[in-house]
Amino acid sequence: MTMSILELDDIQSGVLRPRPTPYAATYVLFRIDRRDGGRELIRRLNSVVASAAQPESPHRDTWVSVALSFQGLRALGVPQASLDSFPLQFQQGMAARARALGDVGESSPENWEKPLGSHDVHIVLTALAADEQHLEAVMQRATQAYRELSGITAIWRQDCHVRPNEKEAFGFRDGISHPAVEGSGIPSSNPNEEPLKAGEFVLGYPDEMGSSDSIPQPDILGRNGSYVAFRKLHQRVAEFRRYLQENSPNPEAEELLAAKMMGRWRSGAPLAKCPLHDDPQVGVDHASNNDFVFKNEDPIGYITPCGSHIRRMNPRDADIAGVARIHRMIRRGTSYGPELPDGVLDDDGVDRGLMFAFVGAHLGRQFEFVQSEWMNKSDFFGGAAGKDPVAGASDGTGNFDIPKKPIRKRLQGLPRFVVTRGGEYCFLPGLRALRWIADLRT
Ligand code: HEM
Secondary structure, rough: OOOOOOOHHHHHHHHOOOOOOEEEEEEEEEEEHHHHHHHHHHHHHHOOEOOOOOEEEEEEEEEEEEOOOOOHHHHOOHHHHHHOOOHHHHHHOOOOHHHHHHHOOOOHHHHHHOOOOOOOOOOEEEEEEEEHHHHHHHHHHHHHHHHHHOOOOEEEEEEOOOHHHHHHHOOOOOOOOOOOEEEOOOOOOOOHHHHHHHHOOOOOOOOOOOOOOOOOHHHHHOOOOOOEEEEEEOHHHHHHHHHHHHHOHHHHHHHHHHHHHHHHHHOOOOOOOOOOOOOHHHHHHHOOOOOOOOOOOOOOOEEEEEHHEEEEEOOOOOOOOOOOHOOEEEEEEEEEEEEEEEOOOOOOOOEEEEEEEEOOOHHHHHHHHHHHHHOOOHHHHHHOOOOOOOOOOOOEEEEOOOOOOOOOOOEEOOOOOOOEEEEEEEEEEHHHHHHHHOOOOO
């Protein structure tokens, strides 16, 4: 199969380009009350969205992405035949898919933060800048421009930031492992993984199955677009810390247990390279911190448990039911909320966690599959009933097995450490598609 030439100048930068580090970001949701106002907003945003071909942002040092929900496309007057050409999951929206995603109990949509999960979420704007001061200055200018527009309402805002050393709220370095996309020029973080076909992430190109035909219509709307699944995930940091402490005889064992649950030490160093002790230098070394596979080196999971977060989310070459390559994703996660000071074991009642974003061309076989089959079940690697010990929808009855000789260690009754506060499926149109939407006359 020949390599596709990606039309980088038509793809939103946020799809392919890794984010700068460090950065501050904000998510703003808009409701479209009148079609003409919505179209005018899209027209204005179109001029500030960078393409993946541009190393610099057209809006000085701020990077903007624009995504639309199914309800948003409808509110903008996208014709019905075109709406019908989008995949079912997207048409239904994230809240309607709650059961498949494990969003039950406390995480179920009726407990989500309003207006998340409602039909009012139409446009999701993400802006990011090098620091909070730059971001705020841009947001103030944007707010003034927004006041001149009628027919749209900003209904929600969530600020996020990168924590020191890129650590998420549980204390693990994040943003290490990314798939390489053929034709993007952005190198793979894992030298053992062949770049994935562009059609896995951008619509209109051949994917790993050799198909490129099922894109939303008309072609100008679907081509060079992607889907994004964004989720606000609250993290129970104090509970996570207490759990580690209560299940470990000493602080060193506590760190090892944390690493077994994640598959990496908190520094980012993978167990696959540092099985017994953390090595912070490996954690930050891009040349080696993702240079590993599982099949021959660790088939049973004695080093990296098959049920750990990173091995579930990307089993690499391990023997599993199915093919890992067709379930890969680009992730753009950013923390929100203040840090829980080191050593605090009691919940302070403050909301903190991760604004998680999946980017890919297939909501069903990528995001939903990974979330339901790999995150919340264990059959794919032949494990006993259990869910992802870090981010799974545990209900206090699941197990987490740590393979060990002569006999495995089994943790029972895992609590839920991550609660879904809301989210939505959105479409990230290409730049020509944004202009097409702005110019609609229906
Ligand atoms: C609050 C919830 C979550 C936390 C704290 C979390 C944390 C982490 C951390 C620390 C890593 C290792 C660093 C890296 O490889 O970049 C990681 C990797 C990863 N996570 Fe999560 N994550 C969360 C939720 C999710 C969700 C919901 C998904 C997808 C449905 C996901 C998919 C992945 C994937 C695909 C990887 C890369 C695995 C690899 O290639 O080795 N994570 N996560």
